[in-house]
Every structure is written in C-alpha cells, then in structure tokens.
Amino acid sequence: xxxxxxxxxxxxxxxxxxxxxxxxxxVKIIYAxxxxxxxxxxxxxxxxxxxxxYGAVMAASMVFLxxxxxxxxxxxxxxxxxxxCTSMILTMFVAIPFMVLELIFGVSLKSDCGASAxxxxxxLTVYCLVVAWMAxxxxxxxxxxxxxxxxxxxxxxxxxxxxxxxxxVISMIFSVGGAYLYSVVFHGIPNGVNFFNLM
Numbered sequence: 593x594x595x596x597x598x599x600x601x602x603x604x605x606x607x608x609x610x611x612x613x614x615x616x617x618x619v620k621i622i623y624a625x626x627x628x629x630x631x632x633x634x635x636x637x638x639x640x641x642x643x644x645x646y647g648a649v650m651a652a653s654m655v656f657l658x659x660x661x662x663x664x665x666x667x668x669x670x671x672x673x674x675x676x677c678t679s680m681i682l683t684m685f686v687a688i689p690f691m692v693l694e695l696i697f698g699v700s701l702k703s704d705c706g707a708s709a710x711x712x713x714x715x716l717t718v719y720c721l722v723v724a725w726m727a728x729x730x731x732x733x734x735x736x737x738x739x740x741x742x743x744x745x746x747x748x749x750x751x752x753x754x755x756x757x758x759x760x761v762i763s764m765i766f767s768v769g770g771a772y773l774y775s776v777v778f779h780g781i782p783n784g785v786n787f788f789n790l791m
Contacts, residue, residue, distance in 0.1 A: 595694070595697055596634065596635075596694060599634055599690050599693065599694055600630070600631060600634050602690065603630045603631075603634055603686060603687055603690045604627055604630060606686035606690075607626050607627060607630050607682075607683050607686050607687070608623075610679065610682035610683060610685070610686055611623065611626065611679055611682070611683075613678075613682065614675050614678040614679045614682060615675055616671060616675040616676070616678070616679045618670070619663075619667055619670060619671050621663060621666075621667065622660075622663060622671070622676075622679060625656055625659045625660060625663070626679065626683045628656075629652055629653075629656040629683055629684075629687060630683065630686065630687040630690075632648070632649075632652040633649055633652060633687040633688060633690070633691045634687065634690055634691055634694060636648045636649050636652075636691060637691060637694050637695050637698060649688075649691070653684070656680065656683075657680070660676055660679070660680050661676075663676065664676045693717060693720065696713065696716050696717055696720060697713040697714065697716070697717045698713055715774070719770060719771075719774075722766070722770070723763050723766055723767045723770070724763070726759075726762055726763045726766040727759040727760065727762065727763035728759065729759075729762070730758050730759040730760075730761070730762030730763060731751070731755040731756055731758060731759025731760075731762075732755065732759075733758075734754060734755050734757075734758025734759065734762070735750070735751065735752045735754060735755020735756075735758065735759075736755075738752075738754045738755075738758070739752030739753075739754045739755045740752065740754065741753040741754065743755070743756055
C-alpha cells in the first residue's frame, strides 16, 4: 500500500504539471475530475479479475470524458476545447503508465533462488525505471557529442535526432544486458528471457 500511495502522490503531481502545461490550471474545477480519474486508474489493479480491472479503467475513461465535456460547456468562456482535450490526454498519459508500473510491481513471479514475488516485482519496477533513465542519459551525452539535426525545435530546442537514436540504442543494450545478468548469471527468472522481445 505504501508503493500505491507513493505512486498516487507522484501521479497527482504529474497531473498538476500537465494541467499547467495545457494552460488549464487557472480553472480549478478541472482538478477534481483529473485527480479522480488518476485515483481510479491507480486503484484498479486491486481488482483481482483482470477483465473487470480493464473494464473499470474503460468505464472511468468514459465517465471522465463526459465530465470534462460538461466542464467545457459550463466554462467555455474561459476554457477552450483545445485546453480541455489536451488536459484529458495528458492526464491519461500520466495515470495509465503509473498503473502499468503498479501492475509490474505486483507481478506474481517466483525465482529459482527463492526470491518472493514482492522482491521480483520490486526488481522489475527498478529495472523499468533504470532503462528509462539510461535512455535519457544516453540521449543527453550522445546528443551533446554528435547532435546536429534538431528533433523538435519548438517543443525542445536542445533535443536532436542523433541523441534520440543514441538514447534508444543505449537503453536497448542496457535492457538486454540487465536481463541477461538477472536471468543467466543470477538465475532470477526460471524460464529464461526472450531477448528479442526485450529489444
């Protein structure tokens, strides 16, 4: 439950930052449905039946859509449709990956060395985060060394195509290398790893 509470706090912070990015943070009424959607999505994995869990997420998404449309009708003089749509998309982009991270943490695997499902879930969670960090680090250093072609000058002037490709390659190498160590060297996953899928 501590992991879920931490993710929920981070999700709310991410949603707040997303609303600021969309320029919709001035209309305070928009926070309630966005935070409520994030909370429902993050609590959905506690429904043990996977079909019902995904059904709950879909139902929450539909309710979220209609509530935000109602806010648009009520606040159309100060809140344009572009801001509402951007706020919805960014809220989903924040909440759903946090739910996936929670599912990864709660994965029910057993390892040959006797590690509990909790330990394996924690290892996989850290693994996903580190792979993402390696992509950022690789993109930064390769972009500084070899970057010449801008990726998205308006959105992020310093990002380059060379940096993004380099970050992707480095994260892929780290992903396969880390899985190899965990699987082959430490015997962490009994059935081995599909390295092709990891790439």
